[in-house]
Amino acid sequence: xxxxxxxxxxxxxxxxxxxxxxxxxxxxxxxxxxxxxxxxxxxxxxxxxxxxxxxxxxxxxxxxxxxxxxxxxxxxxxxxxxxxxxxxxxxxxxxxxxxxxxxxxxxxxxxxxxxxxxxxxxxxxxxxxxxxxxxxxxxxxxxxxxxxxxxxxxxxxxxxxxxxxxxxxxxxxxxxxxxxxxxxxxxxxxxxxxxxxxxxxxxxxxxxxxxxxxxxxxxxxxxxxxxxxxxxxxxxxxxxxxxxxxxxxxxxxxxxxxxxxxxxxxxxxxxxxxxxxxxxxxxxxxxxxxxxxxxxxxxxxxxxxxxxxxxxxxxxxxxxxxxxxxxxxxxxxxxxxxxxxxxxxxxxxxxxxxxxxxxxxxxxxxxxxxxxxxxxxxxxxxxxxxxxxxxxxxxxxxxxxxxxxxxxxxxxxxxxxxxxxxxxxxxxxxxxx
Numbered sequence: 001x002x003x004x005x006x007x008x009x010x011x012x013x014x015x016x017x018x019x020x021x022x023x024x025x026x027x028x029x030x031x032x033x034x035x036x037x038x039x040x041x042x043x044x045x046x047x048x049x050x051x052x053x054x055x056x057x058x059x060x061x062x063x064x065x066x067x068x069x070x071x072x073x074x075x076x077x078x079x080x081x082x083x084x085x086x087x088x089x090x091x092x093x094x095x096x097x098x099x100x101x102x103x104x105x106x107x108x109x110x111x112x113x114x115x116x117x118x119x120x121x122x123x124x125x126x127x128x129x130x131x132x133x134x135x136x137x138x139x140x141x142x143x144x145x146x147x148x149x150x151x152x153x154x155x156x157x158x159x160x161x162x163x164x165x166x167x168x169x170x171x172x173x174x175x176x177x178x179x180x181x182x183x184x185x186x187x188x189x190x191x192x193x194x195x196x197x198x199x200x201x202x203x204x205x206x207x208x209x210x211x212x213x214x215x216x217x218x219x220x221x222x223x224x225x226x227x228x229x230x231x232x233x234x235x236x237x238x239x240x241x242x243x244x245x246x247x248x249x250x251x252x253x254x255x256x257x258x259x260x261x262x263x264x265x266x267x268x269x270x271x272x273x274x275x276x277x278x279x280x281x282x283x284x285x286x287x288x289x290x291x292x293x294x295x296x297x298x299x300x301x302x303x304x305x306x307x308x309x310x311x312x313x314x315x316x317x318x319x320x321x322x323x324x325x326x327x328x329x330x331x332x333x334x335x336x337x338x339x340x341x342x343x344x345x346x347x348x349x350x351x352x353x354x355x356x357x358x359x360x361x362x363x364x365x366x367x368x369x370x371x372x373x374x375x376x377x378x379x380x381x382x383x384x385x386x387x388x389x390x391x392x393x394x395x396x397x398x399x400x401x402x403x404x405x406x407x408x409x410x411x412x413x414x415x416x417x418x419x420x421x422x423x424x425x426x427x428x429x430x431x432x433x
Contacts, residue, residue: 282315
């Protein structure tokens with residue numbers, strides 16, 4: 001996508017086209033006023049003899065048509081410049097000065113209008129993977145819906161869930177922070193975690209904020225919506241279900257482990273995961289979003305504890321089966337100890353198929369910029385591409401790994417790869433939409 005910092009005049013002209021009715025009204029008023037002055041000047045011209053120098057200063061040696069065109073052109077330029085400076089003066093009190101990290105007002109509105117025309121994308125997942133994808137996609141489209149898991153029962157979310165009986169806010173908070181357009185300081189505040197204080201230690205400010213908003217608004221779903229509004233979130237964030245669920249895992253040795261936190265902490269090989277209670281119903285808004293989407297992206301994230309819990313919800317899986325959207329699974333760039341030790345790309349995808357059934361996905365996006373080995377302390381290995389077609393889904397390879405931390409995706413690289421896949425592997429350019 002072309003730099004938003006180039007062509008400022010063109011951007012302001014583009015923005016002016018969207019207020020043309022009011023600008024036309026202003027011009028009409030000015031024209032009528034000019035017509036009135038014209039009558040007065042004509043009367044003065046025929047009834048009064050001016051000094052000789054007036055002949056030259058009023059350009060009377062030029063044809064009247066030429067003089068009229070010159071004056072009209074000059075007046076239009078003067079009016080446009082005045083309106084522009086007036087708007088800048090009025091908005092100066094509300095918009096901070098432009099700099100490297102803070103684009104100009106023209107850039108912001110220009111980008112906003114372009115992203116309004118982006119595809120409708122639904123992202124399904126949780127944990128730390130989903131926010132990475134959202135940060136990249138929000139630069140291309142504002143028609144985003146994040147459907148997040150509510151199975152978290154550890155840390156701050158787990159404590160709030162147990163003590164107050166609310167849905168765990170942690171994963172939803174991360175998505176809100178990723179899509180927020182508010183000042184960076186506000187986003188940092190929302191992600192701030194208390195490291196001391198009786199009862200506060202370990203809690204995230206954002207989690208407490210959402211829970212407090214839930215008490216104010218009367219329900220958790222409305223609390224997430226209002227919190228998103230406060231932070232000017234670009235898109236919609238939804239829990240996959242409004243039911244209190246527990247993730248249950250069966251290990252390769254036949255042991256049953258209850259709770260996402262316990263599953264992660266045990267770090268043993270998992271054969272199957274399920275939800276308790278059975279037949280959990282999906283959030284109706286999540287179903288509508290999937291059915292109305294142009295593209296549905298599942299992952300990245302912990303396969304068994306962040307991605308699959310969403311797909312095991314009744315309604316989510318069914319809506320994936322019948323939606324006309326392009327469906328993409330984003331495979332992790334690294335294995336996760338206890339969940340996917342030694343897994344290849346096809347192993348990840350076949351685990352999905354074993355839990356939710358075949359034929360649901362069109363594409364798999366996988367990383368092809370593979371480093372040799374990770375540090376032993378990571379207890380992880382790169383996920384290797386071993387096939388280019390799995391369960392009827394085409395494997396699309398691209399460099400999507402972060403250069404700073406090869407355990408994670410890079411937001412910009414991943415978003416570009418996903419959108420290229422959606423566009424049939426053609427370069428994605430919002431200006432062509």
